[in-house]
Amino acid sequence: MSELINVAEIFGENVFNDSVMQERLPKKTYKKLKEVIEEGKELDLETADVVAHEMKEWAIEKGATHYTHWFQPLTGVTAEKHDSFITAPMPNGKVLMSFSGKELIKGEPDASSFPSGGLRATFEARGYTAWDCTSPAFVRQDAAGATLCIPTAFCSYTGEALDQKTPLLRSMEAINEQSLRLLRLFGNTTSKKVTPSVGPEQEYFIVDREKYLQRKDLIFTGRTLFGAMPPKGQEMDDHYFGAIRERIAAYMKDVNEELWKLGVSAKTQHNEVAPAQHELAPIYAEANVAVDHNQLVMETLKKVAGRHGLQCLLHEKPFAGVNGSGKHNNWSITTDDGINLLELGKTPHENIQFLLVLTCILKAVDKHASLLRASAADVGNDHRLGANEAPPAILSVYLGEQLEDVLSQLISTGEATHSLTGKKLETGVKTLPDFMKDATDRNRTSPFAFTGNKFEFRMVGSKDSIAQPNIVLNTIVAEAFSEACDVLEKADDFDLAVHDLIKEYATEHQRIVFNGNGYSDEWVAEAERRGLPNIKSMVDAIPAYIAEENVAAFEKFHVFTKTELESRVEIEYETYAKTINIEAKSMIDIVGKQIIPAVIKYTTALATSVNAVKVACDADVSTQVELLNETSDLLTDVKTALAKLVDVTEKGGAMEEGKDQAVFYRDEVKTAMDALREPVDKLEMIVDKEMWPMPSYGDLIFEV
Ligand code: ADP
Ligand code: MG
Secondary structure (H helix, E strand, O other), X not given: OHHHHHHHHHOOOOEOOHHHHHHHOOHXXXXXXXXXXXXXXXXXHHHHHHHHHHHHHHHHHOOEEEEEEEEOEOOOOOEOOEEEOEOOOOOOOOOOEOOOHHHHHEEOOEHHHOOOOOHHHHOOOEEEEEEOOOOOOEEEEEOOEEEEEEEEXXXXXXXXXXXXXHHHHHHHHHHHXXXXXXHHHOOOOOOOOEEEEEEEEEEEEEEEHHHHOOOHHHHHHOOOOOOOOXXXXXXXXXXXXXXXXXXXXXXXXXXXXXXXXXXXXXXEEEOOOOOOEEEEEEOOEEHHHHHHHHHHHHHHHHHHXXXXXXXXXXXXXXXXXXXXXXXXXXXXXXXOOOOEOOOOOOOHHHHHHHHHHHHHHHHHHHHOHHHHHHHOOOOHHHHOOOOOOXXXXXXXXXXXXXXXHHHHHHHXXXXXXXXXXXXXXXXXXXXXXXXXXXXXXXXXXXXXXXXXXXXXXXXXXXXXXXHXXXXXXXXXXXXXXXXXXXXXXXXXXXXXXXXXXXXXXXXXXXXXXXXXXXXXXXXXXXXXXXXXXXXXXXHHHHHHHHOHHHHHHHHHOOOOOHHHHHHHHHHHHHHHHHHHHHHHHHHHHHHXXXXXXXXXXXXXXXXXXXXXXXXXXXXXXXXXXXXXHHHHHHHHHHHHHHHHHHHHHHHHHHOOOOHHHHHHHHHHHHHHHHHHHHHHHHHHHHOOOOOOOOOOHHHHHHOO
């Protein structure tokens, strides 16, 4: 019980949330700010000044000396520039702590130090951060002291988005408007706002920090570039398991407490899939807040690990041959008065609305499958998607048996007249009263699964921001809603028109629905027959951003301009090439400085002992000699592969940035890396463990 009381007490204690605002702001200011937050009204400077002052006073009470505009440039992580509250010294030598409305709403970091993908060349280098009052400010306490963090959007001088938040907020507007249009058609006159809700389940690995520090590959690249698989069976070892639980439990408790203080409603779980792998799921929140919170979750997981002598690995594939990490992006759309559009309602009328929403989503996912795939593309995620691992690279939607049956009836007869449970409803649309119970997720292989009252997009990488997938989801669903509304608003007979539209969408887009095993080879062949894209790598996924139908959707809802999309494409290619380049260089460094010397040391010792044995007792040393030969051969392979990797990495580095370079890094450099890894991993199995220059997979994964 005391735990629970504690949680309630600390939850949100470092957040400038609604109750703090209500308590501290003058009534008039509070009301004005709420109008800005909830109704998107404009913020006047007078209100901003009052809010800023109170925010500062509150933050100083929490120990804050600095404030920062906290934003998400296109690096995948957050950025911040700290300023202290201190004003210039007064004549009496004292300083004041001040924070104005201007400083709250606008910042000016140097935009040229962040990726802009060419926007910089055409526009000015100036960049602005703008306060996002829909995501609450918070005080972060760490070794640097306490800092007031203000979530902000980051734009160029001419208003182009240089971050993740700006397009996300734009996409939330789009889905809000189009959902309201759709709801009005169904007679809803009361809902004022529709918001996408997001609950991301975060997977991560935990390893011992001492061991981590002995692995340059983990330090430089976040993943192991070498490593032979540990002998099977170790994972069954109860001793190790017991040890993991205790140390990790203390860590998780700490993580939870930190997150609760920041208002992130974390609930941790032990993940059994891979040893040393775990999962943290928060309670879902508005998309914008959920994206910010997920960044805080990732930061906190890493920060707190250090305190426990642990290291958190957020990379999608830290260990080859061991389950990778993803993020399950749970997504739904809800009105301000609590109606979830993805919830099957109680009345037939609402069921029709649900079926329209559902078929619109099918249409959106089918039409923009490549774009959704691109939104989850990431260098690390290439090791999961399309690498015969969960989930597959092919986008498909899992609906569950009963719902798929409803659709197939609609398609074949134009009417759903019966349900699997035998119930017939007035409208003639077959619905499933116990559908909620049965349609919950049973298919873990689906990349896009309906799980009762939400969709779960499972392709997202563990390290990536969830902004991009949600921007895409919001936009493509807004587009489908808007197209449906265009038809329905003109219809003479609404009921008939809805019915026809549902049938049309279900028929045209049924190919995207797949309830079977997404990992099977049969599905790959079947998907190809259906004409569904199977995009295996990030480099191949990137062009979807500038495909005609996708640009049209983004531009229609003012989420991205074509220029912004082109700049993002450029950044993605650059990111890909740079990441592989770092991996290749790390490999070259590790092999040259650590692996080869270790192998030479081992062969020298082996040769010396073979000679000694032979001289001393003239015994049969053929086995030892064989081992020596095998090791020498592998060493030769290593040297050849190393020379090749050095060569292609140099070539790649000399190329002009862009698509060709990215393709070269994937086809030439990555291939050369794989070729180098092979003999090294074989050598690890031969060379004396004492001489091997880094902890093994077994050491890292099982001995936490
Ligand atoms: P499962 O175990 O099937 O994945 P959970 O109920 O544990 O599902 O939820 C997983 C995540 O989905 C959590 O982060 C949760 O907050 C989130 N979630 C639950 N309901 C919704 C919803 N309606 N919209 C968005 N996210 C949701
Ligand atoms: Mg899940």
